Amino acid sequence: MAEAWEQRLREHGFRITPQRQLVLEAVEYLRHGTPEEILAEVQRTATGVNLSTVYRTLEVLEDVGLVTHAHIGHGAPTYHAVDEELHIHLVCDRCRKVLSVPADTALTFTTSLAKDFGFATDIAHVSVHGLCSNCQSLPRDVPAEIDHH
Amino acid sequence: MAEAWEQRLREHGFRITPQRQLVLEAVEYLRHGTPEEILAEVQRTATGVNLSTVYRTLEVLEDVGLVTHAHIGHGAPTYHAVDEELHIHLVCDRCRKVLSVPADTALTFTTSLAKDFGFATDIAHVSVHGLCSNCQSLPRDVPAEIDHH
DNA sequence: GTATATGCAAAGGGTTTGCACGGTT
DNA sequence: AACCGTGCAAACCCTTTGCATATAC
Numbered sequence: 001m002a003e004a005w006e007q008r009l010r011e012h013g014f015r016i017t018p019q020r021q022l023v024l025e026a027v028e029y030l031r032h033g034t035p036e037e038i039l040a041e042v043q044r045t046a047t048g049v050n051l052s053t054v055y056r057t058l059e060v061l062e063d064v065g066l067v068t069h070a071h072i073g074h075g076a077p078t079y080h081a082v083d084e085e086l087h088i089h090l091v092c093d094r095c096r097k098v099l100s101v102p103a104d105t106a107l108t109f110t111t112s113l114a115k116d117f118g119f120a121t122d123i124a125h126v127s128v129h130g131l132c133s134n135c136q137s138l139p140r141d142v143p144a145e146i147d148h149h
Numbered sequence: 150m151a152e153a154w155e156q157r158l159r160e161h162g163f164r165i166t167p168q169r170q171l172v173l174e175a176v177e178y179l180r181h182g183t184p185e186e187i188l189a190e191v192q193r194t195a196t197g198v199n200l201s202t203v204y205r206t207l208e209v210l211e212d213v214g215l216v217t218h219a220h221i222g223h224g225a226p227t228y229h230a231v232d233e234e235l236h237i238h239l240v241c242d243r244c245r246k247v248l249s250v251p252a253d254t255a256l257t258f259t260t261s262l263a264k265d266f267g268f269a270t271d272i273a274h275v276s277v278h279g280l281c282s283n284c285q286s287l288p289r290d291v292p293a294e295i296d297h298h
Numbered sequence: 299g300t301a302t303a304t305g306c307a308a309a310g311g312g313t314t315t316g317c318a319c320g321g322t323t
Numbered sequence: 324a325a326c327c328g329t330g331c332a333a334a335c336c337c338t339t340t341g342c343a344t345a346t347a348c
Contacts, residue, residue: 015302015347035337050305055338057303071223071275074313076337090268101266109258117250118282119239126220129274133267164322164327184312199330204313206328225312 008064019049023057027067027079034076071126072098086124092132099132154215161213168198172206176216176228183225220275221247235273241281248281 005024006016014020019042026041027033033041039054058079061067069077072089073096086103103124110121154173155165163169168191175190176182182190188203207228210216218226221238222245235252252273259270 013302017303017347019304048305051337052306052339053304060303071220074220090262090266090270092268093271093274099266099268101262105261105265106258109255112254113239113250113277113279116254117239117248118285119241119248119277119279120285121239121277121279122242123277125242125278126275128262128268128270128272130262130268130270130272136267136269166322166328168329197330200312201314201331202329209328 005066008066009060012064014060014064018046019053020057020060022046022049023054024061024066024081027058027061028081028083031084032078032080034078036076038079068124070124073127088124089127090132091127091129092135093129094131094135094138097132098127157213157215158209163209163213167195168202169206169209171195171198172203173210173215173230176207176210177230177232180233181227181229183227185225187228217273219273222276237273238276239281240276240278241284242278243280243284243287246281247276 002010005021009016009020022042022045023038026038030037030041035051035054035058038058039049039051042049042054058067058069062069062079065082067079067081069079070089071077072091078089087100088103088106090099090101091097092099106121106123110123113119113121154170158165158169171191171194172187175187179186179190184200184203184207187207188198188200191198191203207216207218211218214231216228216230218228219238220226221240227238236249237252237255239248239250240246241248255270255272259272262268262270
């Protein structure tokens with residue numbers, strides 16, 4: 001029997017290619033990865049793979065439900081394999097640290113958005129910004145952006 | 150007595166310039182505006198103003214607490230005057246429509262982030278993505294992105 | 299054999315930066 | 324007079340696209 005991911009691609013009319021396999025494996029291995037990071041990982045095996053292929057491949061893999069992405073900072077999005085536990089990223093606007101918390105922390109929130117506005121929330125898609133516990137206790141006008149990653 | 154906004158700038162060691170006044174007025178007038186839109190509005194009065202000045206000015210105005218910004222789509226951020234009612238943007242990933250809901254809809258959510266993780270949430274900074282009530286009732290594989298604005 | 303995927307290079311949107319000039323204090 | 328703010332142009336990051344070639348089916 002073919003691997004599940006091959007099945008998924010074929011079902012949606014896509015072809016099986018080495019690039020698609022490698023990108024998917026890189027996302028699974030990295031657990032959190034930007035397109036650039038995924039490319040770097042893929043190129044450890046296949047140096048010839050191109051960034052635009054990574055972009056196109058991630059789009060396809062997302063289409064068929066094998067990966068998802070989330071926006072962390074203002075920069076490149078982060079991709080996850082779908083079998084990762086669904087989580088929300090809390091981004092500290094001062095120190096830039098990212099905290100992952102279970103998606104169902106937002107359950108009452110998403111429930112009321114559904115009830116009051118009929119809106120079906122994809123809570124993990126976009127990060128929640130704010131200040132982490134550490135940075136809240138710091139003096140006000142201390143330089144932000146301690147860690148740019 | 151000087152206007153409040155002039156006070157604000159001076160307090161933080163910034164100078165008063167026509168550009169800063171015009172950008173602030175444009176943000177207040179537009180209520181929701183991207184840097185480009187703000188520039189267009191400013192240029193109705195002063196054609197010579199430059200985009201990079203708008204960016205730099207918005208940063209200053211945000212620094213001193215006269216404006217805030219929120220990320221709606223993947224594109225340019227939207228600026229608001231601080232006296233606007235604080236609201237969350239709900240973005241439909243299919244039709245791209247944006248729904249504004251009161252920020253305190255998220256009160257139980259932000260409260261539990263504070264209690265459980267010590268995180269002080271800035272809920273209005275980033276939009277919540279998902280599907281609006283209309284698009285949920287549509288068939289699955291209908292082309293998305295009906296309205297690119 | 300035919301349609302789809304890929305690599306490459308170029309273009310695109312949004313934003314930031316270096317620099318010289320001009321305006322505010 | 325000193326410094327800050329501005330305009331301009333170039334550079335920047337991330338992403339998308341056109342096209343010819345290669346590959347999966």
